[in-house]
Amino acid sequence: MVTSPIQQPTAVLPSAAGDLRALGRAPATGPRWRERLLTDLNPVRRGFTEHVRVTEGAGGHYADLVRAAPRLDRGVRLLVGEHAAISAALAALQHAVRLPGVSAAEVRARTRDLLRALDRHRRHGADLLWEAYQADLGGED
Template identity: 60%
Template sequence: MVTGPIQQPSTAVAAAPPPVARQHRPTLHGEVRTLARALAAPAGEPHWRERLITRLGPVRQGFAEHVQLTEGPTGLYVELLHQAPRLDPGVRLLTREHAAIATAIAALQHVAELPGVPDEELRGRAGQLLRALHRHRQRGADLLWEAYQADLGGET
C-alpha cells in the first residue's frame, strides 16, 4: 500500500521565453538580413558603399536596443539568471560579445566612410561582422533553449 502523495515523473514542460526575448529579435534580425542583402550586391554597382553605410545605421541601433533589453536592470539576462543560475557563464559570454560586436559595427561604419578603402576590405569586414552576429544570435537562442526547455529537476 502506498502512503503519502503520489509523485508524478518530471516532464520538460517549458515556460515561454519572456516577452523581452521575443519583442526585439525580429527587428534586429530583419536589419541584419537587409545588411546581408546589401553586402551581397556586386561592389561595382553604383552606390554600393552608400547602401552598405545606410544599412549599418539600423543594425547599430537595433543592436544597441538588443543590448539594453538583455543587459538592462530588468532585462532578459537578469531573468535568465534568476530562473537558471547555472547559465551564468553563457550570459557572461554573450555580454562580452555585445561589447565586441558594438565595436565592430562602429569600426565598420567608420572605415566605410573613409575614402579610398577598397570595397573588398569592406566586404571582408562586413562578412566578419555578419558571422559574429549570426554566432551571437545562435548562442543566445541556445541559452534560451537551455533555460526554458531543459528540465533538470528543480533548479533554483
C-alpha cells in the same frame, strides 16, 4: 527546469542581419556606394542597439533569465561580451566605409565578419534559452 517563459530577445537581430546581408550583396559601384552603404547600415546599428537595451541591465531579459536559472550566469556573461565585440565590429565597419582608401573587398570582408558574429550571437542566445527551458535537470521519474 525553468517553467516561466522569457521571450527570446533576438527579435531585432533577424531584421538587422537581413539588412546586413543586403549590404554584403550591394554592388560597390558608382560614386555614392559608400554613402548608400552608410545609410543602409543605420537600421542594423539601431536594431542591435535596441537588442542590447532590452537584454542587458537589471531590468533586461538576461537578468530575468539569470534570476530564473542562476546556472546560466556564465552563458549570459558570454552573450554580454559578444555585445561589446559586435558593437566594435559595427563601428569598425562604419569607419572603414567612410575611408576612401579602404577597398570594396575590405568592406565586404568586414561585413561578412559582422554577419558571422551576429549569427553566432543569435545561436548562442538560442542555445542558452534551450538550456534554460528544455534541459532536464533530473530529479523526477
